Amino acid sequence: MKTNTAPGPVSFDCQQEPYGAFDSDTGILVLVVEASSEIEALARVDSVAPLLGVRGDCELLVVQMDQLPAGVPTFLQAFFEAGMIGFNRGNVAPGTSTLQ
Numbered sequence: 001m002k003t004n005t006a007p008g009p010v011s012f013d014c015q016q017e018p019y020g021a022f023d024s025d026t027g028i029l030v031l032v033v034e035a036s037s038e039i040e041a042l043a044r045v046d047s048v049a050p051l052l053g054v055r056g057d058c059e060l061l062v063v064q065m066d067q068l069p070a071g072v073p074t075f076l077q078a079f080f081e082a083g084m085i086g087f088n089r090g091n092v093a094p095g096t097s098t099l100q
Contacts, residue, residue: 023058023059048079
């Protein structure tokens with residue numbers, strides 16, 4: 001008989017502070033970003049919120065958090081650093097596929 005030994009949550013150190021973006025109408029935590037300041041967090045939330053289907057007319061309240069909650073989309077420093085490598089989507093002709 002096998003027993004399920006799924007690994008538990010793993011903690012790690014963030015390079016910067018976590019900031020949560022809450023829907024101002026419902027108070028629901030929508031996403032978390034890692035940033036060095038509130039100003040940087042606001043810019044990062046604005047850049048990733050559309051990836052999750054958050055409309056532009058939805059107002060998000062950004063607050064510094066003590067810990068990273070489980071089950072919420074989280075964008076760490078590495079995500080934003082990775083955007084500076086690879087190719088620029090603007091260099092691809094409209095209507096073509098980048099998949100090979």
